[in-house]
Structures are given as structure tokens and as C-alpha cells.
Amino acid sequence: MSRTRGTSRARRISSLGLAAAVTRAATAGLRAKPPGGRERWARTNYAGRTVEWYAGPACAFAAATGTARVRPAAGLAVLVAGVCGAYDDVAGAGDARRGFRAHLTALRDGEVTSGAVKLLGISAAGLVAGASLKERAVDKVLAGVVIAGAAHLVNLVDVRPGRAAAAVVALGAPGLLRKGPGAELAAAAVGAALAVLPDDLGERAMMGDTGAHALGAALGTAVVAGNGRAGLVVHAAALVAAAVHGEARGA
Template identity: 75%
Template structure:
């Protein structure tokens, strides 16, 4: 019990330390110029995108200590989010339906790249972590669904980080890699939460997708088929509800 708690605690501490170090380094150096790292948030304030890449790298490193393939999936989810942060910043289209409709029309949007890329990363992680075909698919849905869910709630400062802390906490009581991966997600989120709340930085799709994928991997590592099915159903339902709410909100603008 004590050794397990120590391993979980060390995973949290390592993820937090990597995140704070990376955040500080990026803020100081701002590769390519500060204008590349600045965005306007919902309130019109200028914030930095430094938290996103640092979260993605820290979460990937921490998760890779548990399972290499899972760490690569987290990094891939972050990269897909980064592509949408950079390329899709001026695209007014939001939601699965809009991007899939564009794809059917022959246009590959940044949102479609993100959707397909994160889904592929989730399925790859599921294939590496589970043995039976159905479990592999369910695991992929959980990882990709969790990545989308955290991004979905990232609409105001601190909400995504708080969601990761709240959703990751129950995973700490599990044994083995599930608890350590949940600790990685929580440590990473906790490290950037103060700056996020103070509106000095934002996660963007990069950080939100990476943190969500890490949470999903924690669920996959700590659950059998019944647990995977329950989480998959809940995440798909959340995605559908989120799409409807988003569409309703856009119709009122």
C-alpha cells in the first residue's frame, strides 16, 4: 500500500515538475516570436498558448513511463490539437457535423484532421493496451472520447483543469498503471491551473486533448470490459449532447 502510494505520488510530482519547467522555459524563450504564442480568450484578453505544448509533452512523458504506446497516443492527441490551434484559429466552423460535412464535400478542415487523428491515436492506444478485439475498440472510444470531452469543457479559464482533477481523483484509488496515469493527468493539470485561472495562459486544443487522452488511458488501464463500455457510452452521450448545445448556442448568435 505504501509503495503504491509512493509510485502514484511520484507520478504526480514528476508530471507537475515537467509541466512547470516547460511552461517557464516556453514563456521565456517564446520560439518564433511572442506573437505566435498569443491569442485572445473569451473575454478578449491576450493570453499565451504556452500551457498546451508543455501539458502535452509532460503528460506524454509521464504516461510513457507506464506504457510507451500510451505515451505516444497522448503526444499524438496533443499534436492533432496543436494543428487545429494553429491552422484552424480563423475557421468559424465548430462541431463534428460541420467538419464532417466539409470532408464529404472534399474539403479537409483542421477540425477533421484533429477528429480523425485523435480517433486513430485512441484506437492505437486501445490496440496496445487490450487483447480482445471488442475491448480494443471500446478502449479507443474511451481515449478519443475523453480527449474530446476535456476539450469540450475548456470554454472558460480553469474549467478543463478542474475537470481533469475531479475526474482523475477516483482513479487514484485503483491499483497499478491506472492510478499512476490518473496521477500524471492530475499533476499536469494542477501545474497549469493557477496560470489558467489567472488568464495568463490557456490550454488550447493542444493541452485539452492531451490531458483528456491521458485520463482516457487511465480509465482503460484500470477497467475491464464492463467499465470500458460504461465509460464509452457516457462519453459518446456527452459528445452528442455537447454538439446539440453548441449548435443551439450558435443559432442564437
């Protein structure tokens, strides 16, 4: 029994450490040789300060890599969430529309916004991952809601420096106390978040939708892997409520 606990603890530590190390290495690599030039990677934060965007793709890549080691389907969901977030970060710059309603209304009128691509892409990825991680149909759907909902939740709180990364650490930390794949998936999310938190808090970097959605999806896969139907129902209900509340506030 003690050997099993030791192995589980080692896997969690390894998953956390790997995600943190990959995030830092990827950030340093992008900073040293930024594709397209440094101007393409500069962003303006809420206070009007210019910050780096390297942390977003870096932590998304790290979270996808870390979760894929545990469950390939989880890694795919995280990767798609990051890619969709990156598309919105780039193509959606300057688009003042916020919330599901605005983007779905535009889609109904024939305009495919970056927000709609993000919404549909992450939802589809969540459902695909949920179908792989769970066996029963109801659980597959609940899992998809949890993964997509968690991705949206982390992005929802990303309104000030450090909030999204801190939220991932706070929400993911309890999962580290568990055993099994859920704990390892949570460790990957927490490790990547911890790696970007200092620069994010110091207003030197931002994750953008890229990092927020990827880390949120990683948290969602951890919840899915670590819970049965009752837990999935509770988490899905809470995430839907948070999304509705966020939509109402943004209206």
C-alpha cells in the same frame, strides 16, 4: 502487503510530481525563449484578454512523458492528441465551424479542415493505443472510444478559464485511490493539470486544444488501464452521450 501499498503510493506520487514539474519547467522554458517570438504564443480568451499559450504544449508534453513511463502506447496516444490539438490551435484559428458534423461535411465536400484532422487523428491514435492496452477485439475498440472520447470531453468543457484543468483534476482524482497502472496514468494527467490550473484560472494562460486534448487522452488511458469490459462499456456510453449532447448544443 503494506510494502506493496507503499510502492504503489510512491509511484502515484512520483508520476504526479513529475508531470507537474515537467509542465512548469517546459512552460518556463517556452516563456524564456518562445520559438517564433512572443506574438506567436499570444492568444485572445473569451473575454478579449491576451493570454499566453505556453501552458498547452507544456502540459501536453508532460502528460505524454508521464504516461509513456507507465505505458508507451498511452504516451503515444497522448502525444498524438496534443499534436492534433496544436495543429487545430494554429491552423484552425479563425475557423468558425464547430462540431463533428460541420467538419465531416467539409471533408465530404473535399475540404480537409483542421478539425477533421484532429477528429480522425485522435480517433486513430485512441484505437492504436486501445489495441495495445487490451487483448480482446471488443475491448480494443471500447478502449479506443474511451481514449478519444475523453480527449473530446475535456476539450468540450474548455470554454472558460480553468474549466478543462479543473475537470481533469476532478475526474482523475478518484483514479488516484486505485492501484496499478491506471492510477499512475491518472496521476500524470492530474499533475499536469494542477500545474497549469493557477495561471489558467487567473487568465494569464490557456491550454487551448493542445492541452485539453492531451490531458483528456491521458485520462482516457487511465480509465482503460483501470477497467475491465463492463467499466469500459459504461465509460464509452457516457462519453458518446456527452459528445452527442455537445454536438446538439453546438448545432
